[in-house]
Amino acid sequence: MILYGGSGHAKVIFDCLDARGITVLGVFDDNPDLRTFQNMPFLGAYNPQILDKEKVIIAIGNNRIRQTLSQRITHSFGTVVHPSAEVSRFVKGIGDGTVIFHRAVVQADTYVGEHCIINTASSVDHDCILEDLVHISPNATLCGGVKVGKGTHIGASATVIPGVRIGEWCVIGAGAVVTQDIPDFAVAVGVPARVIRQIGNTVAKE
Numbered sequence: 001m002i003l004y005g006g007s008g009h010a011k012v013i014f015d016c017l018d019a020r021g022i023t024v025l026g027v028f029d030d031n032p033d034l035r036t037f038q039n040m041p042f043l044g045a046y047n048p049q050i051l052d053k054e055k056v057i058i059a060i061g062n063n064r065i066r067q068t069l070s071q072r073i074t075h076s077f078g079t080v081v082h083p084s085a086e087v088s089r090f091v092k093g094i095g096d097g098t099v100i101f102h103r104a105v106v107q108a109d110t111y112v113g114e115h116c117i118i119n120t121a122s123s124v125d126h127d128c129i130l131e132d133l134v135h136i137s138p139n140a141t142l143c144g145g146v147k148v149g150k151g152t153h154i155g156a157s158a159t160v161i162p163g164v165r166i167g168e169w170c171v172i173g174a175g176a177v178v179t180q181d182i183p184d185f186a187v188a189v190g191v192p193a194r195v196i197r198q199i200g201n202t203v204a205k206e
């Protein structure tokens with residue numbers, strides 16, 4: 001496996017791969033100042049010809065940046081699930097590039113798209129749909145039948161009650177309780193969650 005991005009997020013992905021006995025052959029990073037990362041071979045800026053038969057995981061937490069890179073990378077994409085995570089064998093699918101961290105739970109009949117992050121100890125219950133590039137932060141809880149649109153970031157310890165639909169490219173604040181549907185590109189915070197602004201094409205602080 002190759003990681004793209006020498007970040008804190010990459011450290012956790014490395015830990016998941018290590019726990020699975022999967023060797024990281026190197027790390028790409030476009031930052032010219034980075035020379036080494038966690039004692040792994042540093043591969044420099046992305047080069048489609050380096051280890052081109054290996055799979056890549058994009059190890060960058062920002063959903064927009066992951067999207068941009070996913071369109072540019074020509075390697076195929078890998079996936080990793082930490083051994084302490086519980087992923088139902090009845091899930092509808094886990095997309096390429098997705099990572100599922102320590103003690104996360106993904107229940108039956110849920111679908112998780114490509115390049116998603118199911119972060120530490122988060123819980124995604126039955127019949128949820130997570131479109132591509134979604135990030136469920138540590139300790140967040142999605143109850144049954146929740147839909148999360150492409151590129152949306154659910155903040156740490158947020159809770160989404162059953163059946164709620166959250167649009168694309170939203171940010172749900174840490175600790176929010178989402179009780180109603182949220183439109184595309186909204187930032188929503190609080191208990192119950194209220195939309196405080198629209199994102200437009202700018203990148204919200206994640």
Ligand SMILES: CC(=O)SCCNC(=O)CCNC(=O)[C@H](O)C(C)(C)COP(=O)(O)OP(=O)(O)OC[C@H]1O[C@@H](n2cnc3c(N)ncnc32)[C@H](O)[C@@H]1OP(=O)(O)O
Nearest residue numbers: 137138154155156171172173174175189190196204205206
């Ligand atoms: C392993 C990892 O680290 S994974 C990463 C997990 N990261 C997260 O969970 C972070 C989630 N991000 C947040 O909660 C952010 O605060 C955001 C995105 C909701 C808002 O960020 P910004 O757009 O920069 O908003 P800003 O900080 O200016 O706050 C705007 C208002 O919302 C309030 N607010 C911001 N975040 C929250 C929140 N989580 N809950 C309640 N109110 C909030 C602020 O107090 C402020 O209120 P005011 O206008 O009355 O002063």
